[in-house]
Amino acid sequence: xxxxxxxxxxxxxxxxxxxxxxxxxxxxxxxxxxxxxxxxxxxxxxxxxxxxxxxxxxxxxxxxxxxxxxxxxxxxxxxxxxxxxxxxxxxxxxxxxxxxxxxxxxxxxxxxxxxxxxxxxxxxxxxxxxxxxxxxxxxxxxxxxxxxxxxxxxxxxxxxxxxxxxxxxxxxxxxxxxxxxxxxxxxxxxxxxxxxxxxxxxxxxxxxxxxxxxxxxxxxxxxxxxxxxxxxxxxxxxxxxxxxxxxxxxxxxxxxxxxxxxxxxxxxxxxxxxxxxxxxxxxxxxxxxxxxxxxxxxxxxxxxxxxxxxxxxxxxxxxxxxxxxxxxxxxxxxxxxxxxxxxxxxxxxxxxxxxxxxxxxxxxxxxxxxxxxxxxxxxxxxxxxxxxxxxxxxxxxxxxxxxxxxxxxxxxxxxxxxxxxxxxxxxxxxxxxxxxxxx
Amino acid sequence: xxxxxxxxxxxxxxxxxxxxxxxxxxxxxxxxxxxxxxxxxxxxxxxxxxxxxxxxxxxxxxxxxxxxxxxxxxxxxxxxxxxxxxxxxxxxxxxxxxxxxxxxxxxxxxxxxxxxxxxxxxxxxxxxxxxxxxxxxxxxxxxxxxxxxxxxxxxxxxxxxxxxxxxxxxxxxxxxxxxxxxxxxxxxxxxxxxxxxxxxxxxxxxxxxxxxxxxxxxxxxxxxxxxxxxxxxxxxxxxxxxxxxxxxxxxxxxxxxxxxxxxxxxxxxxxxxxxxxxxxxxxxxxxxxxxxxxxxxxx
Numbered sequence: 001x002x003x004x005x006x007x008x009x010x011x012x013x014x015x016x017x018x019x020x021x022x023x024x025x026x027x028x029x030x031x032x033x034x035x036x037x038x039x040x041x042x043x044x045x046x047x048x049x050x051x052x053x054x055x056x057x058x059x060x061x062x063x064x065x066x067x068x069x070x071x072x073x074x075x076x077x078x079x080x081x082x083x084x085x086x087x088x089x090x091x092x093x094x095x096x097x098x099x100x101x102x103x104x105x106x107x108x109x110x111x112x113x114x115x116x117x118x119x120x121x122x123x124x125x126x127x128x129x130x131x132x133x134x135x136x137x138x139x140x141x142x143x144x145x146x147x148x149x150x151x152x153x154x155x156x157x158x159x160x161x162x163x164x165x166x167x168x169x170x171x172x173x174x175x176x177x178x179x180x181x182x183x184x185x186x187x188x189x190x191x192x193x194x195x196x197x198x199x200x201x202x203x204x205x206x207x208x209x210x211x212x213x214x215x216x217x218x219x220x221x222x223x224x225x226x227x228x229x230x231x232x233x234x235x236x237x238x239x240x241x242x243x244x245x246x247x248x249x250x251x252x253x254x255x256x257x258x259x260x261x262x263x264x265x266x267x268x269x270x271x272x273x274x275x276x277x278x279x280x281x282x283x284x285x286x287x288x289x290x291x292x293x294x295x296x297x298x299x300x301x302x303x304x305x306x307x308x309x310x311x312x313x314x315x316x317x318x319x320x321x322x323x324x325x326x327x328x329x330x331x332x333x334x335x336x337x338x339x340x341x342x343x344x345x346x347x348x349x350x351x352x353x354x355x356x357x358x359x360x361x362x363x364x365x366x367x368x369x370x371x372x373x374x375x376x377x378x379x380x381x382x383x384x385x386x387x388x389x390x391x392x393x394x395x396x397x398x399x400x401x402x403x404x405x406x407x408x409x410x411x412x413x414x415x416x417x418x419x420x421x422x423x424x425x426x427x428x429x430x431x432x433x434x435x436x437x438x439x
Numbered sequence: 440x441x442x443x444x445x446x447x448x449x450x451x452x453x454x455x456x457x458x459x460x461x462x463x464x465x466x467x468x469x470x471x472x473x474x475x476x477x478x479x480x481x482x483x484x485x486x487x488x489x490x491x492x493x494x495x496x497x498x499x500x501x502x503x504x505x506x507x508x509x510x511x512x513x514x515x516x517x518x519x520x521x522x523x524x525x526x527x528x529x530x531x532x533x534x535x536x537x538x539x540x541x542x543x544x545x546x547x548x549x550x551x552x553x554x555x556x557x558x559x560x561x562x563x564x565x566x567x568x569x570x571x572x573x574x575x576x577x578x579x580x581x582x583x584x585x586x587x588x589x590x591x592x593x594x595x596x597x598x599x600x601x602x603x604x605x606x607x608x609x610x611x612x613x614x615x616x617x618x619x620x621x622x623x624x625x626x627x628x629x630x631x632x633x634x635x636x637x638x639x640x641x642x643x644x645x646x647x648x649x650x651x652x653x654x655x656x657x658x659x660x661x662x663x664x665x666x667x668x669x670x671x672x673x674x675x676x677x678x679x680x681x682x683x684x685x686x687x688x689x690x691x692x693x694x695x696x697x698x699x700x701x702x703x704x705x706x707x708x709x710x711x712x713x714x715x716x717x718x719x720x721x722x723x724x725x726x727x728x729x730x731x732x733x734x735x736x737x738x
Contacts, residue, residue, distance in 0.1 A: 077702060196688075245598075246597055404702075418686075
């Protein structure tokens with residue numbers, strides 16, 4: 001029996017709406033539409049860019065007010081779950097990973113995005129850029145507001161030279177040897193995450209692919225119990241000795257800080273590293289470079305983790321048409337380029353016209369690191385994530401819950417930190433993921 | 440004997456009484472009864488949090504909960520955390536209250552400053568402590584390495600038992616001022632004559648503490664322990680922000696499990712079942728508290 005528990009929700013919505021209406025001055029009610037915009041990307045320069053985009057949109061649409069509200073990479077899921085269940089949703093959400101939207105769309109919580117993509121210009125997107133957003137019903141549940149190559153291997157050329165390393169590592173063994181060689185004078189080899197958080201889950205999913213494995217098969221059955229997963233755990237565990245002790249609690253913030261501050265010789269992150277190094281530790285700015293993260297052997301192709309930062313509109317929004325208009329406006333060159341320049345190399349353009357736009361290319365960081373930015377663009381374009389593991393995989397509607405459950409991070413912690421039996425842990429993890437898939 | 444019919448005035452008084460008590464009853468129903476019944480009701484369903492759609496599963500959530508290792512593990516951690524942090528809060532709180540009860544210099548200033556941890560927001564407190572604990576830049580590791588006590592930074596939050604100990608210590612630091620305030624207030628009301636009499640009988644400072652101070656503090660300490668036990672048992676933000684329940688689930692208490700079920704796994708029904716069981720456990724503390732306060736009032 002399926003029960004709609006909507007009565008209580010409607011009462012809550014009614015109460016909230018009544019309260020809100022009572023609080024608003026009558027004149028304001030008559031003429032002002034307020035759009036709430038959520039994003040976990042809220043570095044000061046990014047927020048400044050958003051304010052430009054908001055100001056442009058408000059100027060072009062009198063009577064519309066856009067309010068920007070910050071969420072976080074670790075906190076968006078609970079915040080959105082609470083928003084959806086109360087009906088008090090934002091009108092537009094940006095920069096969440098693609099797999100999160102697929103899950104919401106599958107439950108009827110997200111508005112189809114096809115017409116917004118048409119407004120932006122479907123032909124202007126890089127080829128295949130929207131494939132990850134295609135839902136089971138053929139509609140698009142959102143689109144990318146950018147691309148990201150989140151597991152680039154960041155290197156210090158000066159430390160490599162000191163350690164006698166003449167080429168960037170391409171295999172795990174080379175990387176481990178390089179990290180060991182560079183680990184001295186208080187500098188650690190790598191800031192890999194071992195914490196109970198989503199970064200560990202997402203990065204380790206990539207490590208499994210770099211071993212030649214996968215989490216799900218192409219029919220979305222769980223395919224974790226393989227030799228590749230064991231190899232990934234063994235290598236990841238071996239890398240623990242070149243990571244700072246506190247890596248057991250690292251997430252995105254700690255990982256980037258460790259490399260940017262010079263505490264680790266290598267890093268794993270998006271292109272945000274470039275801007276941060278130049279702003280916060282310019283003494284190493286000329287020494288940093290990046291390559292694709294190494295694989296178990298050269299026979300295995302690199303696997304780039306692209307979370308496909310997205311834009312989507314909750315179906316419960318009271319201003320869907322205006323939100324769609326605003327979503328399309330986010331791709332207008334002036335504001336979009338300013339947003340991309342706020343973290344150069346971190347969020348990469350998804351529109352060909354923007355990538356070729358001289359204004360976009362006219363950026364100090366992009367011009368200083370052309371090879372790195374080009375490599376990240378290329379890697380991100382061919383990137384995948386847990387919700388879209390390869391071109392042969394369909395979008396996985398349950399990937400958001402798999403990430404949220406933390407079972408993959410728990411697997412890493414149980415094997416590497418607790419020393420639990422690998423077979424038993426992999427079996428438990430596969431079973432937990434299967435349970436999530438069954439719903 | 441026939442009952443005398445009520446007069447018009449008496450009937451009006453009765454209605455007035457109902458009218459006067461109605462707002463309280465309504466507020467009580469809105470903020471206590473409704474959420475309670477709602478939680479119990481939700482716990483009987485399997486519900487997808489974002490849509491609040493689900494199906495009736497009866498007591499299945501409770502069966503699954505009680506047979507799962509997660510619940511018992513979280514309960515064990517919850518009890519260790521509660522007992523550990525509460526013990527430290529009481530010891531540190533009573534000790535500090537005794538010091539602040541003395542005629543020391545800057546006593547007023549010290550009494551104000553001691554409240555700082557209790558007043559500071561949990562988020563800020565956690566950020567400060569995470570910074571202190573940091574393996575690369577934290578002052579604790581830096582000082583100990585400089586002093587030659589350790590050669591390698593200590594991983595305070597990512598390894599066991601360090602993580603649980605750190606959480607318990609931070610919890611004790613954050614909440615012990617509450618004990619200080621309550622105990623200090625009681626200390627100021629203990630008659631000096633009792634101490635005079637003890638001195639005349641030859642009691643030293645230790646004997647005076649155990650024979651005079653502690654018995655006088657007993658009632659207030661019981662109330663503090665009951666209240667703090669309830670509050671510590673359901674502590675969420677401090678533990679969640681410090682460790683997120685890790686490593687693995689070594690610091691995962693029941694409130695963190697409720698949050699995980701409700702918002703990470705989107706299982707609102709199961710989360711409600713956990714919350715209801717938590718409430719039943721806390722009911723034990725509450726009954727003890729009510730009985731205690733009644734006996735104190737009646738004394």
